[in-house]
Amino acid sequence: MDLKEIQNLIKFVANSGVAEVKLEMDDVKITIRTTLEGNVSEATYVQMPAQPALQPVAVPQQIAPAPATPAAPAVENSNYVTVKSPMIGTFYRKPSPDKPMFVEVGSTVAKGDVLCVIEAMKLFNEIESEVSGKIVKILVDDMSPVEYDQPLFLVDPS
Structure with a gap:
């Protein structure tokens, strides 16, 4: 699992409304905890030594709609x-x-x-x-x- 996939997983969990997700695959163990506001309060990534594959923890399939992010204000000079x-x-x-x-x-x-x-x-x-x-x-x-x-x-x- 590369950094990009981990970042996407953290973003998904933060927007889903789930309080905690634990994911274990082959040699990777990830735990992500969020606050009530949906901010990630803790994310743990552990690279484990090679061992038999562990079953991943089920993640709810329903995704809460992502909160709308405010658009950046218009800038007069597009040369920035x-x-x-x-x-x-x-x-x-x-x-x-x-x-x-x-x-x-x-x-x-x-x-x-x-x-x-x-x-x-x-x-x-x-x-x-x-x-x-x-x-x-x-x-x-x-x-x-x-x-x-x-x-x-x-x-x-x-």
């Missing part, structure tokens, strides 16, 4: 580059509570500069700028959950 989240997790604008923000609106960034971190399964992943330019808008609040491919920043590459 949108930096999107490469994963599901929690968005942080600074490396630790006592450190300054990575970037602010108006900051000039170079390609490869760290813009934020996203915590996924207790791992903090640095998100780097894909382009050089100036931060025009920060689209997500600090310590907010983010979805895969969700816009995080608008960068003016000019």
